[in-house]
Amino acid sequence: MLLETTVAPKPPYSLALSARFGTDATRYFRDGVLTFVFEAGNEPARARVTQRPDGRLSMAVESSAPEEAFDRVRFVLAADDDHEQFVRRFGDDRLIGRTVRSLRGLRPLRTTTVTHSLLKAICGQLIQARAARLLEARLLRSLGTPAGDLYLPPTRTTFSALAPAQLARAGLVARKANALTRLSREWDVERLRGVGTAAAAARLERERGLGPWSAGMVCLYGLGRYEHGLVGDLGLLKLCSALLGRRAEPEDTRRLLEPYGEWAGLASVYLLARPIPSY
Numbered sequence: 001m002l003l004e005t006t007v008a009p010k011p012p013y014s015l016a017l018s019a020r021f022g023t024d025a026t027r028y029f030r031d032g033v034l035t036f037v038f039e040a041g042n043e044p045a046r047a048r049v050t051q052r053p054d055g056r057l058s059m060a061v062e063s064s065a066p067e068e069a070f071d072r073v074r075f076v077l078a079a080d081d082d083h084e085q086f087v088r089r090f091g092d093d094r095l096i097g098r099t100v101r102s103l104r105g106l107r108p109l110r111t112t113t114v115t116h117s118l119l120k121a122i123c124g125q126l127i128q129a130r131a132a133r134l135l136e137a138r139l140l141r142s143l144g145t146p147a148g149d150l151y152l153p154p155t156r157t158t159f160s161a162l163a164p165a166q167l168a169r170a171g172l173v174a175r176k177a178n179a180l181t182r183l184s185r186e187w188d189v190e191r192l193r194g195v196g197t198a199a200a201a202a203r204l205e206r207e208r209g210l211g212p213w214s215a216g217m218v219c220l221y222g223l224g225r226y227e228h229g230l231v232g233d234l235g236l237l238k239l240c241s242a243l244l245g246r247r248a249e250p251e252d253t254r255r256l257l258e259p260y261g262e263w264a265g266l267a268s269v270y271l272l273a274r275p276i277p278s279y
Helices: 015-019 066-077 084-090 097-102 114-124 129-143 156-160 164-169 174-186 189-194 197-205 212-222 234-244 250-273
Strands: 002-007 027-030 033-040 043-051 057-062
Touching: 002 066, 015 043, 033 066, 043 066, 057 066, 084 097, 084 250, 097 250, 114 129, 114 156, 114 174, 114 189, 114 212, 129 164, 156 174, 164 174, 189 197, 189 212, 197 212, 212 250, 234 250
Parallel strands: none
Antiparallel strands: 002 057, 027 033, 033 043, 043 057
């Protein structure tokens, strides 16, 4: 069943800015159209989204459970969020002010499952973003469920029945493979949707193989929370090193994000989008 609707996102909002780095095995952005697949009503669904000249978002969704499907699409797009306060508050910030003004419509695209954000976190630990995206795509194409030209976002059952060696053969190092299979068997991360951000982050950081950066990834992309920053991110470490004139430590990135308070997660995205200074 194909259903279409148009929604007005909370301004400022730019689909082009938000989707430009959002391509993975579950979605792509081409010629102004964001296409992605997911599950709704326990069945595969497919969405296509464009932004009209007046700023409204045109959504076309193929799903047997349209109400649930449209809710998931709005969540992925962060269409109902209001970050105008962030733009006003940090538009003149010494570090991200210029980036906020030039990319003011940017909001990070979210994942339709918390498990998918956990996969992104585990793949991205201590490696560059491009390498992490390639690794994630390789895992989903090897082990995921195809849906046309894309793959459904992973759920807990995607990895719970696998042996770590199967993930390792797909390219995940043994330590990360063990963490992903163990977490998938022992714990349903989707339940974090009903937990406050601080409690969710603390719960994640108690797990062996996870840490503040992984918690930040899950909070930002899986739960849609802007309060928890990407502490220890390699890009932020590089930025801190340039600002401090020495090799930065993860704690330096925590201090970098402290002034942004409840917007630390979104500030992380804007900090990573700014040029690295050279001194």
